Every structure is written in structure tokens, then in C-alpha cells.
Amino acid sequence: MQRSPALVRKILRQGSNQIQTVNSSPCDVFINHRGIDTKRTVAGLLFYHFSRLRLHPFLDSKNMKPGDKLFDEIDEAIRKCKVGLAVFSPQYCESYFCLHELALLMESKKRVIPVFCNVKPSQLRVRDNGTCSPVELQRFSWALEEAKYTVGLTFDSSKGDWSEFLRDASDAVMQNLLEVEGEGAYKIDRKYDFQDQC
Numbered sequence: 001m002q003r004s005p006a007l008v009r010k011i012l013r014q015g016s017n018q019i020q021t022v023n024s025s026p027c028d029v030f031i032n033h034r035g036i037d038t039k040r041t042v043a044g045l046l047f048y049h050f051s052r053l054r055l056h057p058f059l060d061s062k063n064m065k066p067g068d069k070l071f072d073e074i075d076e077a078i079r080k081c082k083v084g085l086a087v088f089s090p091q092y093c094e095s096y097f098c099l100h101e102l103a104l105l106m107e108s109k110k111r112v113i114p115v116f117c118n119v120k121p122s123q124l125r126v127r128d129n130g131t132c133s134p135v136e137l138q139r140f141s142w143a144l145e146e147a148k149y150t151v152g153l154t155f156d157s158s159k160g161d162w163s164e165f166l167r168d169a170s171d172a173v174m175q176n177l178l179e180v181e182g183e184g185a186y187k188i189d190r191k192y193d194f195q196d197q198c
Helices: 005-014 044-051 070-082 095-109 132-147 162-197
Strands: 029-032 083-089 111-117 153-154
Touching: 029 044, 029 095, 029 132, 044 083, 044 162, 070 083, 070 095, 083 162, 095 111, 095 132, 111 132, 153 162
Parallel strands: 029 083, 083 111, 111 153
Antiparallel strands: none
């Protein structure tokens, strides 16, 4: 993907020079992931890479501190984020938290970029293990299907090129951020056009 240098500079100016850990400002990209599968590999690497690009990523282990309420902090970060990055992995669907975050991203109509890490979309299924209500199961299944039918990235961590993956993920996030920011500017312009006519 080709990025406009002026737009990239604009996004970079909005960031800070340091890697963010605890961050109360809205995040640019919310990283939804299964910790035991990807926190020390794909998700952690993406967090640091986005931080170095001066974006504001949200990763629970990096942005939250002891005493924070999980649902309060995570739900607020999702509501305020611009783009979601869902890192699907073999054990992703076993996590209530992963599915809750994905459902909230979809319900909030956020742009979600799926990353299928060591798993094929067809292998992802919500299973009834007796801990979720039928309403939650339906909600999670719907969100998962939405994500599975969204163009995303695939990555095999044992055979894939990590630098190529980081480049592709960065390009996808930056392109989506630019589009989201463009949509916001369009909505503001339309608001003023309407007001000028009244």
C-alpha cells in the first residue's frame, strides 16, 4: 500500500516520541488477542512497532495497571479507538474476553483488521462450554463471522517473514486510520455545509 507522505507526517505528529505504557488518551489501534498464544510474540511485537511509529496502540498488559477494572478499561479503550486489530490464534475462541472484545468492536462499528496467526478462518468457531448465555453465544458467533468475512492478513509464525508481516500489518493499520480520519473530516465538512445552508 502506498501512503501519502503528508498524511503519514500528520499521523506521526499526533503521536508522542516515547513508547506508551499506561495511557489514558484514546488509542489509535486496539489490539485484540489471546494472551497465551500471542502476547509475547505477535501482539507484543505489534504494540512496540506501532508505538515506534508514534501511534497509540492499546494492549492490555501494556496499558493497564494493577487495580484497573478489566471490563471498564478495555471497553472504554474499544469505544475510543479508531481501528481494531483482531489477532486470531488457535486458542482465541476459548477466551470469553477475546470474544467479548471482538463483539464490542463489531457492535461499535469499528474498522477491524483480522490477522489469522497460525490458524485458518474456517477453524475458528464459538463453542458452547456452558459458561455463556445463549444471547452471548449468538453475539460472539455473529462477531466472529463478521471478522472471518473481512479481508485480513494471514501469518504462520514458524515459516513467515516477521519483517514482512510487520510491514503489511503497519500498512493495513495506517491505511485504515487514514480512511477513518478522512471519514471524520468528511462528516465535519458535511455538518458545516448543512449549517451554512440554514
